[in-house]
Amino acid sequence: MSIQLGDTAPDFVQDSTEGKIQFHEWIGASWAVLFSHPKNYTPVCTTELGAVAKLKKEFDKRHVKVIGLSVDPLTSHEGWLKDIEETQGAKLNFPLLADADKKVSSLYGMIHPNASDTFTVRSVFIIGPDKKVKLTITYPASTGRNFDEVLRVIDSLQLAAEFKVATPVNWRDGQDCIVLPSISNDEAKKLFPKGFTEVKPYLRTTPQPNR
Ligand code: BEZ
DSSP states (O other), rough: OOOOOBOOOOOOOOBBBBEEEEEEHHHHHHHEEEEEEOOOOOHHHHHHHHHHHHHHHHHHTTEEEEEEEESSOOHHHHHHHHHHHHHHSSOOOOOOEOTTTOHHHHEEEEEEEETTSSSEEEEEEOOOOSSEEEEEEETTTTSSHHHHHHHHHHHHHHHHHHHEOOOTTTOOOTEEEOOOSSSSSHHHHHTTTTOOOOEEETTEEOTTTOO
């Protein structure tokens, strides 16, 4: 059974490059991004880990902890991390789970047997402070992920958690949002002091509330 939006993210204890991690305790009151890599010492994964390390400030700003996973042992991670620093110009600044026993990758359904029996696919799970799964994305091994998109989704999720809004196609932080259809115009007048525009009764936009 795959993990679905709104499910509680499975808890686990697993070794990582920053010691043993008890997942829920490690998340604490933060948001979290858990993402898997097919295999150590592979080119696409190397570029992804370097890119995520360079985005640390962006994740910190949003109170998001990031954690990677590879089904290789810790001894292999240690050597690979040196290569990542050398080739990508960034030292890993978040833990990388050593899931050699496939405990976590099995719990999260990161191995898709029709793609590969041994490698994980490129899974991304965004998890809220309530430990519920807010987003899942799955990429194939041959496609490196777009972590700017992951940040964009986090901005949208955090906004929707605080205000009664959704975000439209290709929305970026700072742009107009959509008033939830469940909100009446009278309620919207109170909730959105900057006002709202009624394009259609079901399509109402408002300036981003926290800007
Ligand atoms: C890579 O990270 O480069 C990769 C891993 C597994 C299959 C294909 C590419």
